[in-house]
Amino acid sequence: MSTAPDSTRTEAARWPMPNFAKGNGVLPAIVQDVRTNEVLMLAYMNEESFRQTLATGHAVYYSRSRARLWRKGEESGHVQIVREIYFDCDEDTILLRVEQVGGAACHLGYRSCFYRRVSDRGLETVGEKVFDPEVVYKHKRQAEKA
């Protein structure tokens, strides 16, 4: 992604596609921090979200629960700048290596959605909290009303 000149950014048709048919149109996408290699989250993509990701350079996912495209950061401003994309051997899983704007991928304010470690004493919170979701999403809601 980072090596693509701007003139190719909008020509997503040239780029390889994963095998969306294998997932009935929707495939999982692992999101990893390109600098720290931390796994940030898992999201899902359909072909349109994949094409928009290629075209814009920012991660666009498909929300299965809301059945619509989801531009990561559309509410929080915490967009993901996509630096590299990989397919797995079966071409039914996508790996995005991203720069996470704002430092937190999780809507609860943690750097990573995987902020809790499993142990025989329960779930231990070990991840770093970067922002207070009450503040970030409240500010956004106020901005939208303004």
Place this chain on the structure above:
Amino acid sequence: MSTAPDSTRTEAARWPMPNFAKGNGVLPAIVQDVRTNEVLMLAYMNEESFRQTLATGHAVYYSRSRARLWRKGEESGHVQIVREIYFDCDEDTILLRVEQVGGAACHLGYRSCFYRRVSDRGLETVGEKVFDPEVVYKHKRQAEKA
């Protein structure tokens, strides 16, 4: 996982469970190398495979195509020793941090299943090939016959 004394290894009932109901009984599991932080593969788990992973300390997955448990490395010998387990915020995705025995997670012989990078020139193989699958799986088949 690494801190669990042997006496608790078989008492998986005490450990927290992810929300398998959200995935109709099957959830995605991201597998990451605990030393290099490389993302190795994506697999799927049902409750039984998760319990067996806790009980044995080795990764056990659920094969959706074969509809049965799949002990990673059962053919190749390349088992995954599970060092840490994380749940995401929604408790519908699992992250396993593992030691990959044999150095390669992919059945095609690459360290990671994500050995191909997407570019506007196609898929570029950038991953490291560790073994020749013809040799590894052929040896295994011969050993099974012996």
